Amino acid sequence: MRALGSAILYLLALDATACALLAWTDTGPVGLAGWAVALAVALGVGERLGGPFEVIDTKRLDRVAVFLGTLQLSVLVLALVLAAGRPTPGLLGFLAGVLSGYQLLVLALARLTPQPRGVVGQSLALVALAGLRGGPLGAWAASSALALVGLYVGLDHHSRLLASHRLDESPHAARALGLSAVLVLPVALVVGLAVHAAAPEARPDPPPEIVDDGYRPLEETPKRELDARALRSIVVTGLMGAVMIYFVGRWIVRSKRGEKTSLETPEPLRGALERIRPEQRPTRALPEYPGRRGRIVRAYLGLLRGAERSGFPRRPDETPAEFASALAEPHAPLVEATDAFVRARYGPFDLTEGDVKAAERGVAAVLDHLARRPPRRRPDVVRDAESAPPRET
C-alpha cells in the first residue's frame, strides 16, 4: 500500500508541475520528460531517506518539520500573494519554475514527517498557478489534483488504520483504493466538467507593452511592476508571518499533547465468518426441481390436483404408494406415474426423456380416467395446521 501511495504522490507532483509549467512557460515534451525523471529521482531519494529519518528522535523531527513547513508555507503564501495581484505571464512563469524546483527538495524530504503534507501543499500551489491560467488546462489541473489528493489521502488513511491495528496491508490495498475512488472520482469528474463549462478558454496574455521613448518629466516615469519598497514590505511581512506561524504551530502541537487517552490495539483475533440465520417464517412453498425431475414432479402434482378436484385429495400423512393404493384405479398408469415420481423425487439416478414421457402419459391417463369415472369421495381430510381454516367455537 505504501508503494501505491508513493506512486500516487509522484503522479500528483508530476501532474501539478506539468500543469504549472505548461500554463506559464514554454516547456516542451522533452522538458516535461526531464522534470518527470527529476521528480522520480527526488522521490526515490526521499523514500530512501525514510529509514534514516525514523531513527531521529521524534521531538527533534517534529521541530525540524515545523520549521521546514513554516518556511515552505511562507514561500507559498508569498508566491500566491504575488500571483493574486496583477501578475504578468513572466512573473507567473518565474514562480512556476521556482516552485517546481522547490518541489524536488520537498519530494526528497517527503518522509521527514509521517504525512507528506509538504508534497501535497507544494503540488496544490502549482495547481493554483495552473488554475490561474484557466481553460482546459485549469479544469484538468483542478480535477486531477482533487482526484489524486483524494486517492492519496484515502490510501494513507487505510494504511495507518491497518498498521495501527497490526494487520497486513496487502490483502486490503485494492479495496481501500476502490472505496476511495468511488467517493473521489465522481466529484473530481464533475468539478472538471463544471470548471471547463464555466471557463472554456484560457486567460489571454496581456497585450505587449509599447515602450514610449518620448520625453516625460521625471515624476511621470512609469513605475516598475514591483518597486523595491513594496517588495521589502512583502518580504518583511512574510518573515514575520512565518515566525508567528512557527510559534502558533508549536503551541498547538504542545497543547494537544496531554489530551490523548491511552489506546490499546490488541493482537487482532478474527473468528470465522458466520451467517446470521434470517428471521423469516418457514416457507411451505414447494422446492424447485429443475430439468426432467421437475417435469415429472410437476406432472405428478397435476395428478394430485386432479384427484383433489374429483373429491379424492391426498391425506398429508400418505406416501405416494399409499395414495396410489387408496385411489386404486386406473391401476397401471397410476403405478407408472407414482414410480416415476418416487424416482424423480427421491432417486439418485438421472432420469431419461423416456421416463418423463412415461410419467406424463401415466398422469394424463389417470386424469382422463378420473374425469370419466370420478372416484368415491373421501370424507374427512385432515389438513396441516397452517392450511386448515380456523375452527368455529
Next chain:
Amino acid sequence: MDATSPWRSFLTAVAAMAGLLGFASGSAALLGFAAGWAVLLGLAWLVARRGLGGLEIQRRLPPSAFEGDLITVDMALENHGGGAASFVLAEDQFGAGLAGRQSVLDPGPLPPLHRRILSYRTFVARQWGLYTVGPLSIGQFDPLGLFFARRRMQELVAFEVYPKASRIEAVALLGGRPTVAARDVTTAAAGQSLLFRGVRDFAAGDDVRRIHWPATARRGSPMVRENERDLQPVFTLFLDLERRGRAGIGRKSTHEYLVRVGASLLWTAHRRGDAFGLVAESDRPIVVPPGQGEGHLVAALHQLVVSKQTGGRPLVEVVERHRDFAPPGAAAVLFLSTTDVDLDALAATIGTLRATAAHPLVVVVDALAFPPVDRPPTPVEEVRERRSALARRLVGLDVPAAILGPDDTPEDVLERPDFLALAPPAEAGA
C-alpha cells in the same frame, strides 16, 4: 488510532486559500477545486454515518477474574444491513486493564446477514475490586478517513477482580476428613450422605420426601428415612470485619490483608474439594453457607471484595452466633483483624469449637502495628505486648495460628509450609 484526520484541517485550509485566491483572481479552476473539496467533505461526513446503519455488536466475557489473569473478550459484529461493511472498528473499555480503550478492527468485507467474532485479549492489571467494562461502541471512518462516526451499542457491565489466590500449603497439610463415598468435588451433596442409617418416627419439620412409605404402612404412623451424617470436609472462614481493626492505607492495610488472605484460604479449600463457607459481619451480616463448586467460590469471593470494615461486633460473638456453620469435623478459621482481642473470650470460643469436634485455626492481622487511620498511634511497647500475649495464649492452646504484621507480604507468607506454626514469643531478656 486517533479519530481526527491529519489531513482534514490541512486540506480544508488549502482549499479555503484556493477559494480565496480564485475569488480574488476570478479563476474558475480554483473556485471549482475549493467547491469540490467542500462537496467531498460533505459526502465523507455522510458516508461515515451511513456506514454504521445495520451494524450490531454484542460482547461476551466472563463476569470475574483473578488479578493478573489473561482475559479474552469476544465481540460478535453482525451486519443486518443491505450492503457489505468494511473497516469497522469495535471499541471497548476494559476497566480492569491498563489501557483506556481497546480497539479492534475488522477490515471486512462483512457481507449482509453475516456475523464475525472479533476478540481481544487483555491482562487484568488492576487490583481486586469492582470495575466496569464498556461502553462498547462501533465506529467507522469514511473512505478518506476525514470523519469518524461512532455509535454506542452497550452500556456498562460490572466486572469483578478477585485477589490473586495462593495455595496455602499449611492449610492443605491439615487435611480434611474423607467422605465415606466417592464424590464429584464440584457437585454439592447438600449434606445428604448416601448411606442409609435407618428409619424413625416423623417429627415436625421433616421433609415429606423423606417419608419411608413401606415402614409407614407397617407401623401405621409416618416414618422417615434417616441417613448417615455426612462426613464431607467443611471449611468455614469466620472473618473479622469489626471497625476497630481498620488500619493502614492501600496495599499495606488490614482490609487488604483480610481480603487477600481470605481469598487464598477459600481458594485452598475449594481446590481441596471441601465444602467451604464464609461468615462475617460488617454493617450487615455476610453468610455464605458451606458449599462447593466454582459458582460457590465466586459467590464467596464476591462477598469478600465488596466487604467493608464497618462491623460493630467482635469476631468471637460472630462465631457464637453462627456456630452451626462449623459442624463436627469442620475446619473453622478465625481470621482476626487485630491483636487487641479479649483473650479469654477467644480461648472460650476455641474451646467451644473443639468441643463440637471442629478444628479451629487462628490467623491474626496485627492492626496495631499498621499506621493508624482513625485513632491515635499505639505505643510500640503495647503493640509488642499485645502480640506476645496473643501468641503465648494461642501457643498455649495448641491451635494452628499465624500473626501477620505490616512487614509480612501475604503472597510470600501464605506459601510457607510453616505458615500456621506460630512460634512462642521470645521472653524479655532471653
